[in-house]
Amino acid sequence: MSTKTTRTQDILDRTPSSIALYRLLVPFVIVGLWELLSRWIGPRVLPGPVHTFSALYEGIQSGWVIPNTNVTMQAVVISFLIATVIGGVTGLILGFNKPAYDIVEPFFLSFYSVPKITMYPIFLFIFGVGLNTKVGFATFSSFFPMLIITMGAVRSIDDVYINVGKSLQVSRYQMFRHIVLPYILVQLVVALRLTFNSAFLAVILVELFAARSGLGLVLQHAMGTFNSEEILIVVTVLAVIAFVINIIFYGAQQLLEERWNMTSDEQMGI
Amino acid sequence: MSLTGLSSLPYSKQIRLGRATLLVAILATLELVGRAEWFDQLTYVPLSTMVETAYGLLVSGELTDDIITTIGLVFVSFVSATLVALVIGWFLWRHDKVKQVLDPYLIVLYAMPIFVFYPMFIIVFGLNVFPIVLIAFAMSVTIIIISTANGLAKVPDVLIDVGRSMGLSRREQFRHVIFPAAVPYIFTGLKLGFVYAFIGVIASEFILSNSGLGYQISWYYQQFQTADMYAVLLIVITLAVVVNLGLIRIEDRLHRRT
Amino acid sequence: MAKLEINNVSKTYNANKPNSVEAVRDVSCELDEGEFFSVIGPTGCGKSTLMKMVAGLIEPTEGEITLDGESITGPREDIGVVFQEDSTFPWRSTLENVEFGLEMRGVGKQERRDRAHDILELVGLSGFEDNYPSELSGGMRQRVAIARTLALNPDLMLMDEPFGALDEQTRLILGGELLRICQETNQTTMFITHSITEAAFLSDRVFVMSARPGEIKELVEVDIERPRDESIMTSDRFNEITDDLWEALKSEAQIGFEQSMTVD
Ligand SMILES: Nc1ncnc2c1ncn2[C@@H]1O[C@H](COP(=O)(O)OP(=O)(O)O)[C@@H](O)[C@H]1O
Ligand SMILES: [Mg+2]
Numbered sequence: 160m161s162t163k164t165t166r167t168q169d170i171l172d173r174t175p176s177s178i179a180l181y182r183l184l185v186p187f188v189i190v191g192l193w194e195l196l197s198r199w200i201g202p203r204v205l206p207g208p209v210h211t212f213s214a215l216y217e218g219i220q221s222g223w224v225i226p227n228t229n230v231t232m233q234a235v236v237i238s239f240l241i242a243t244v245i246g247g248v249t250g251l252i253l254g255f256n257k258p259a260y261d262i263v264e265p266f267f268l269s270f271y272s273v274p275k276i277t278m279y280p281i282f283l284f285i286f287g288v289g290l291n292t293k294v295g296f297a298t299f300s301s302f303f304p305m306l307i308i309t310m311g312a313v314r315s316i317d318d319v320y321i322n323v324g325k326s327l328q329v330s331r332y333q334m335f336r337h338i339v340l341p342y343i344l345v346q347l348v349v350a351l352r353l354t355f356n357s358a359f360l361a362v363i364l365v366e367l368f369a370a371r372s373g374l375g376l377v378l379q380h381a382m383g384t385f386n387s388e389e390i391l392i393v394v395t396v397l398a399v400i401a402f403v404i405n406i407i408f409y410g411a412q413q414l415l416e417e418r419w420n421m422t423s424d425e426q427m428g429i
Numbered sequence: 430m431s432l433t434g435l436s437s438l439p440y441s442k443q444i445r446l447g448r449a450t451l452l453v454a455i456l457a458t459l460e461l462v463g464r465a466e467w468f469d470q471l472t473y474v475p476l477s478t479m480v481e482t483a484y485g486l487l488v489s490g491e492l493t494d495d496i497i498t499t500i501g502l503v504f505v506s507f508v509s510a511t512l513v514a515l516v517i518g519w520f521l522w523r524h525d526k527v528k529q530v531l532d533p534y535l536i537v538l539y540a541m542p543i544f545v546f547y548p549m550f551i552i553v554f555g556l557n558v559f560p561i562v563l564i565a566f567a568m569s570v571t572i573i574i575i576s577t578a579n580g581l582a583k584v585p586d587v588l589i590d591v592g593r594s595m596g597l598s599r600r601e602q603f604r605h606v607i608f609p610a611a612v613p614y615i616f617t618g619l620k621l622g623f624v625y626a627f628i629g630v631i632a633s634e635f636i637l638s639n640s641g642l643g644y645q646i647s648w649y650y651q652q653f654q655t656a657d658m659y660a661v662l663l664i665v666i667t668l669a670v671v672v673n674l675g676l677i678r679i680e681d682r683l684h685r686r687t
Numbered sequence: 688m689a690k691l692e693i694n695n696v697s698k699t700y701n702a703n704k705p706n707s708v709e710a711v712r713d714v715s716c717e718l719d720e721g722e723f724f725s726v727i728g729p730t731g732c733g734k735s736t737l738m739k740m741v742a743g744l745i746e747p748t749e750g751e752i753t754l755d756g757e758s759i760t761g762p763r764e765d766i767g768v769v770f771q772e773d774s775t776f777p778w779r780s781t782l783e784n785v786e787f788g789l790e791m792r793g794v795g796k797q798e799r800r801d802r803a804h805d806i807l808e809l810v811g812l813s814g815f816e817d818n819y820p821s822e823l824s825g826g827m828r829q830r831v832a833i834a835r836t837l838a839l840n841p842d843l844m845l846m847d848e849p850f851g852a853l854d855e856q857t858r859l860i861l862g863g864e865l866l867r868i869c870q871e872t873n874q875t876t877m878f879i880t881h882s883i884t885e886a887a888f889l890s891d892r893v894f895v896m897s898a899r900p901g902e903i904k905e906l907v908e909v910d911i912e913r914p915r916d917e918s919i920m921t922s923d924r925f926n927e928i929t930d931d932l933w934e935a936l937k938s939e940a941q942i943g944f945e946q947s948m949t950v951d
Binding site: 185261278397 | 440443444448451452455468471472473526529530531533534536537540541542544545546548549551553624627628631632636637643646647650655658662665666672674
């Protein structure tokens, strides 16, 4: 009984309402700092938040924000899904095969540190400019976090759980569904988040470098014409999307960690 | 060697053999795909051509300035990110309330496509090295802050009590107990921070700049000098992989102590 | 015929390799129906190895193990195992943990729920059905693991130092409860421990293993009447038995200790 109360107390102590309140204030502080910065640098070079938000509204009204966002996000979502499936399945296979895992792990870890955008020209040479190239490259770059975390998660499964399953003679499917999957779930949520972020960044970089539409292309144009207002609109849209998606994944991760008291893998630094 | 001979080798030797085989297979594929002439010369060149071209570029001194620029920028961004992050990480560790408020934001910031600020920085600061350093700094700093704050917080209470029971001062406590205990965690952050600083510099150079290895790749691409492009790409990849393997080695060693 | 027969069983890990370890050597013994049988020995002597072979999780390099005359070649439905490490699933509540085996065997929801409630009552965990393992103490988690195995009503129950990680008082309390449960269910049990008191308190017979490679060193009969309770611990007979066990174990524990000091 005592454990129950201390635990509830624990959670209360850790997230008292004042902390939740301060957390809500942080975005306002950021917007405030932005305003100050804009006044300091000069609103011509760096338009302030009020100006940017109204320009964003106008941009939505005049119809260039939404279609371009759609183009970008479509590529992000498609590559995210493909990378998740391919990376996840490969990660599971390699994770269950210890020798294979031990052999390939340093290769994937080192390749993770390569600035993959520099390999985009290869994709352009082979496939030309277009949605397929964009998606192909973003899939390629976001495949790695999914793979690395999934295979590491599978390897980290405590033998005793597998032995419990074996001694109960569970089927292969049951072993996967009821033991492996719940065990690696928290880490999979982390993997999904990092995979999404990689796909997101890859698509933006690709659009900045060579694309025919999308928010990255808008950025590229705006950069050429020193249109800082348009840049800030795009940055705001991208930042809000990234923020919302990350908060959702992070919330799910926290919920699982809190409830099961399991932690995610540290390999990728989170 | 016969198969039975292979399986009698100790496991770690078998793995090393496996890795060597895989490496050779990858290199051979890179070579043979070029030789097979599935692609024309403008699309792909064999590995041997890349190596030869890279050697030529390095020896002629054509790339020297770019290499110095890139390495210099990575160094400046990473070192400044480390200094700033260690201080902020330490501060967050000391002030747990602040850390709790900021934790989710740090995680989200780490995940943000920071790079979208590059065009803005160029408008504010002009097309020079400053925006590049700023981007690489921003990409690198968050993970080091997170790992420093978390690493310090993870030091087991019992170790702190040992120090206290021996009458160490606050400063001695930090210097001799807390910091060394947290080093393995902090190092993981430093490793990733370095990787992101490298990626930030190269990506910025690649997207828009006028010098550096990243810039050379995109320049050779635009000039259709495919062999040169692959040569610089090979240099960049080799640099990334070698440094990263070194860092992983140190990291493994540090973690073995914990 | 004995319930469980272990005939000349040996186990060498990584046989024929430079890093081979001979963990168990030529062990033979028999368990009767309803018997509570303990295996005691110094750390690293091969107790867990022996138990995993009986559980069908690993194969002996030599010899044979039979249950009801049938050779054990893999995990079986009629053998239940409680592991040395914490093996409760952190993602399942107490109730869901206890239901796990039944659920995997396709037992209907209502039936397994009722069964789980009964078992939780038996192990004294009523009221904690909805708590997750992270909210329970180590002792309670181990009870959950025991309940999860008991729920399947196995013919033979194997327990590998189930209280090994717990403090002395909790051990004694849980030992007392285990005694009560086993007397109620008349469960055939093979219990592994390194605690002399625990072995003498619970068992009908205690098998003392030598240091690695584990061999039968001695078989000690605990001829104290059942039902037992904590009061037997102060009896002269109990002290004689624990003295015998300690005598048999002492030199082996010394060897085991020296083995454990060699760093590899
Ligand atoms: N999977 C394994 N591979 C190699 N050696 C093992 C393995 N499992 C256990 N051993 C070794 O076998 C010996 C006996 O281990 P174990 O049965 O776990 O001992 P106990 O349970 O009595 O402490 C130990 O020296 C241990 O290091
Ligand atoms: Mg053991």
